[in-house]
Amino acid sequence: MTFAATPTLKNDRVTLETLRPEHCGHLAVAAETDDLWRTWYTHIPAPTDIDDEIERRLSLQKEGRMAPWAIIDGASGRAVGMTTYCNLDPANRRLEIGSTWLSRASQGTGVNAAAKLLLLTRAFEELGCIAVEFRAHWHNHQSRAAIEKLGAKQDGVLRNHTVFENGTVRDTVVFSVIDNEWPTVKFALSDRVNREAS
Template identity: 30%
Template sequence: MFVIIYFYLRYGGIYMLEDITLVGSTVELVPLERSHTDELFQAGNHQAIWTYLPKRISVLKDMMHWVDEALAGKRSRTELPFAVMHRQMNKIVGSTRFLNISEPNKNLEIGWTWYSPEVWRSGVNTDCKYMLLTYCFEQLGYVRVQFKADIRNERSNNAIRRIGATHEGILRKDRILPDGYIRNSNIYSITADEWPEVKNRFETKLLRGMHD
């Protein structure tokens, strides 16, 4: 049985990028709220998560700032952040978001994705990416979705390649990380004309219960 995704819009019409809850087979993606901060901290209180990301979360105050920055991006309409709620566990296990949103050009990036190590290689990432990409291409009518990853982060790069994204190149000296390291980032994308083939790959993986 294919995964069924339900779309719920809180505001506006279905072709506007607004608050939305996406329900998949394993997780729900719910609009990020400040009330999620404590649960996000519990899920993200593992330093292995933050090794290659531009922020470090060590104490609850760090997560409070992280959530506030995500919500500021939402208010500016450049980001749309989600909390990842595991349906069976009934708890938050991570976060992801749309960012660098360009509604006039119908493109955006999926990023700031992280999960608790307890759900790594569990299928959570496959479920999340399938829902987000389906929404982008089939509901919003977007033409391009981008992904970025530190070139050293083998786990993230492999996950992006496995979903069928095309490697476009390396963005050199892209970010200065908290430890002072200046990272280079791999750039990937999926375009609307590639989506049917990528979607078929997702649905094959989901039917087989394959892990990320």
């Protein structure tokens, strides 16, 4: 089974479906609201660039380098963000869950946890991964806290890792969940998703 495939993944809170040009309208609104796309320490496309970003991700999928999904809110049926499997490494049974962003209105609502539960379940139980990685900008404290709340552990910090378009240099914080941790992480994350849905 290819790591770059994007089957529909669904639970009571969210649906992850293959990213498509048809998602552009909803995603543009999600990025535009409260100027989310202007967040300096992450890469969220400008509303006018959503179509290009969709095409970029789909091109990487055709090359077998990324698995891009749209995050569909179960309550509204609207696309509220994007997520991917990236840094695909089937030979070593590893991948990264990344290039994720969510509308401001969806943050803190349980959408992220529900989506991550779907992605982690597929990675460990269908693709046979032995490790799943997450990365965040040192200054993105919200994402770092959200990753830790999922049950991932910090592996380390890649200092002076990436030069951003605005001239700043990103220190990248690396987290992971490994296969022998997955049963406990799944139990805790499932419990959290169920509590947030009630």
